[in-house]
Amino acid sequence: xxxxxxxxxxxxxxxxxxxxxSLMAAFLSVSSYIVIPLPFSTASITAQTIVVNLVGMILEPxxxxxxxxxxxxxxxxxxxxFAGGATGPAKLLGPTGGYILGFLxxxxxxxxxxxxxxxxxxxxxxxxxxxxxxxxxxxxVWMKIITQQPWSGILIQAVLPFIPLDIVKCFAAVALAxxxxxxx
Numbered sequence: 001x002x003x004x005x006x007x008x009x010x011x012x013x014x015x016x017x018x019x020x021x022s023l024m025a026a027f028l029s030v031s032s033y034i035v036i037p038l039p040f041s042t043a044s045i046t047a048q049t050i051v052v053n054l055v056g057m058i059l060e061p062x063x064x065x066x067x068x069x070x071x072x073x074x075x076x077x078x079x080x081x082f083a084g085g086a087t088g089p090a091k092l093l094g095p096t097g098g099y100i101l102g103f104l105x106x107x108x109x110x111x112x113x114x115x116x117x118x119x120x121x122x123x124x125x126x127x128x129x130x131x132x133x134x135x136x137x138x139x140x141v142w143m144k145i146i147t148q149q150p151w152s153g154i155l156i157q158a159v160l161p162f163i164p165l166d167i168v169k170c171f172a173a174v175a176l177a178x179x180x181x182x183x184x
Contacts, residue, residue, distance in 0.1 A: 013063070016184075017059075017060075017063060020058070020059065020063075020184060021059065021063050021066060021067050021070075024051070024054070024055045024058070024059060024067045025067050025070050025071050025074075027051050027054075028048060028051045028052070028055065028067070028068075028071050028081070029071065029074070029079075029081040031046065031047035031048050031050065031051040032046060032047075032048055032081055032082055032083050032084065032085070033084065033085060034046060034047035035083055035084045037084075038161060040156070040157065040161075041156075041157040041158065041161065042094075042095045042096055042143070042147075042157065043095075043096050043099065043139065043143075043157065043158055043162070044083055044084065045161075045162065045165060046083045046084075047169075048083065048103065049103075049132065049135065049166055049169050049170075049173075050169045050172050050173045050176070051173075052068075052103045052106055052107050052110075052131075052135070053106075053107075053110060053127050053131055053169070053170060053173035053174075053177075054173045054176050054177055054180075055067050055068070055107045055110075055111075056106065056107040056108070056109070056110025056111040056113075056114060056127075056131065057110060057111070057114050057123065057127075057173060057174070057177035058177055058180060058181065058184065059107075059111055060111060060115065061108050061111040061112045061115065063111075064107040064108050064110070064111040065104065065107065065108045065111075067107070068103055068104040068107050068108075069104065072092070072100060072104065075087055075088070075091060075092070075100075076088065076089055076092060082100065083096070093146075094146065095142070095143045095146045095147050096139065096142075096143065097142055097146070098138040098139040098140070098141060098142020098143060099135055099138070099139035099142075101138050101142070102134055102135035102136070102137065102138035102139050103135060105134050105135075105138060106130075106131045106132070106134040106135050109130060109131065109134060110126065110127060110130075110131045113126045113130070114126075120174060120178060123174065123177075124170060124171065124174045127170040127173065127174065128167055128170050131170070132163075132166045132167075132170065136158070136159045136162070139158050139159075140154050140155070140158045140159055143157070143158045
């Protein structure tokens, strides 16, 4: 009987963890409303990447994944949580839907790395060298599939204009994570 009990033990998400996950999902939703449209692109500059990085830096990998899945599902069922308050399956299946999927993958990868590597400089470098490029890659590939534009056009619309500000946003996420870690 004791062996069955030990085998049945499962990881339970605590109230504190659930609260943090809910706050991160809400923060991600709010960040979606901070939008700077670009006249030459279907993608916009948003504050979402700061929060995606922050989610990965603060939460465990499973928690980070769940936050992004809940956020995506909320958008799919009609809650206006995507960039600029967009909602519904059309947003996920549209030209910028790859970014949304990229957010999920990036948050989990960042979380896995940050749990293993505690050096803040290496975490920052990881965000810039792996986290953001994962988002760009999935966003660009998806945009290419949907729009059938040449790769040069995709790079001009979906990647190059975002690099400088996304690097700054990585540093902002690191600063926020550094400030929040001691109090959570």
